Amino acid sequence: MRRFLGILGALGTAALAFGLAGAGPIQFPRDHGAHPEVPLEWWYWTGHLQGSAGRQYGFQLTFFRLRDIHLAHFAWSDVASGRFTFEEKTHLALPGIAGASEQHLDVFNEDWSASDQKGAQKLRLRTREGLLALTLSPAKPPVLHGESGLSRKGPGPDEYSSYVSITRLNASGTLEKNGKTEALTGHAWFDHEWGPGGLPAGISGWDWFALILEDGSELMLYRMRQTDGTASPFSAGTYVPPAGPPRSVAWKDVRLSPKTTWTSPRSKATYPAVWELGVASLGLEVTIAPLLADQELVTSASTNVTYWEGACNVSGRLRGAPIGGRAYVEMTGYAGRDVPGLRDR
Numbered sequence: 001m002r003r004f005l006g007i008l009g010a011l012g013t014a015a016l017a018f019g020l021a022g023a024g025p026i027q028f029p030r031d032h033g034a035h036p037e038v039p040l041e042w043w044y045w046t047g048h049l050q051g052s053a054g055r056q057y058g059f060q061l062t063f064f065r066l067r068d069i070h071l072a073h074f075a076w077s078d079v080a081s082g083r084f085t086f087e088e089k090t091h092l093a094l095p096g097i098a099g100a101s102e103q104h105l106d107v108f109n110e111d112w113s114a115s116d117q118k119g120a121q122k123l124r125l126r127t128r129e130g131l132l133a134l135t136l137s138p139a140k141p142p143v144l145h146g147e148s149g150l151s152r153k154g155p156g157p158d159e160y161s162s163y164v165s166i167t168r169l170n171a172s173g174t175l176e177k178n179g180k181t182e183a184l185t186g187h188a189w190f191d192h193e194w195g196p197g198g199l200p201a202g203i204s205g206w207d208w209f210a211l212i213l214e215d216g217s218e219l220m221l222y223r224m225r226q227t228d229g230t231a232s233p234f235s236a237g238t239y240v241p242p243a244g245p246p247r248s249v250a251w252k253d254v255r256l257s258p259k260t261t262w263t264s265p266r267s268k269a270t271y272p273a274v275w276e277l278g279v280a281s282l283g284l285e286v287t288i289a290p291l292l293a294d295q296e297l298v299t300s301a302s303t304n305v306t307y308w309e310g311a312c313n314v315s316g317r318l319r320g321a322p323i324g325g326r327a328y329v330e331m332t333g334y335a336g337r338d339v340p341g342l343r344d345r
Contacts (some may be wrong), residue, residue, distance in 0.1 A: 049184045296335075
């Protein structure tokens with residue numbers, strides 16, 4: 001569901017009310033490309049990487065399209081050094097500057113790019129961390145969230161999006177910095193979402209979880225928080241087993257509770273820091289803990305959104321057996337600068 005749902009408000013632009021009939025069936029590779037018929041779209045990757053001597057890294061890369069404006073975020077978590085950095089870009093859609101193909105995955109913003117090359121996703125970006133080049137090979141087919149890929153966020157005519165994920169990609173690549181090249185391996189997660197961008201009144205933010213578990217399964221959950229702190233009835237999720245088709249997870253089956261908090265020295269926002277998560281139908285009981293406490297982005301040069309999104313560890317039990325894994329968690333609405341358009345309704 002993700003951060004893009006607040007960008008229209010952040011930039012002072014009203015969402016357009018597109019009818020559900022305009023969503024259409026999802027087909028690949030075309031629907032990995034851009035959808036200019038809707039106002040808002042994003043392509044998003046998170047990943048957990050291992051480098052030299054077992055060094056652990058997390059990364060986030062997001063390309064946004066808001067009509068003809070292209071924005072991008074990159075974040076890097078260096079676990080061993082305890083260091084988190086992020087960068088951002090904003091450009092009009094111009095040849096050689098920023099854009100996205102309508103035929104297949106091929107999106108770029110200056111020297112950050114993501115493209116499909118013979119079925120593998122190629123990420124290449126030059127950042128303050130160095131030149132990062134990754135090849136992401138899908139281990140599973142795309143997952144359509146909601147009803148055939150239509151993910152409802154509320155009852156209104158513009159309160160939905162088309163939502164597709166590739167929940168497990170095998171990652172390999174390099175990070176070049178100061179004349180040295182570090183080989184990287186790991187796993188990544190890909191999300192692509194497009195639509196009107198509307199949210200119902202009374203939503204104060206959301207908590208989103210993407211778990212990659214060691215048994216070969218994945219779990220996506222999002223909790224849309226109402227102003228009283230409870231979950232909206234449109235909160236939902238998808239479980240992807242090691243083999244076989246994905247299945248929807250109803251929020252009534254989920255138990256989610258924060259155990260500790262962390263307060264940002266920049267925004268002064270207080271975020272949940274460690275979560276306990278249970279899904280009764282899966283027999284899943286896990287603790288999700290951040291690998292670094294501070295993984296907050298304050299994106300005043302692009303989307304004007306303040307949110308926490310970071311690499312986490314997963315540990316617990318699945319159907320009575322020990323289970324581990326990694327996760328990315330996104331939390332918005334805690335800093336008061338996440339979904340400003342909602343507060344104006």
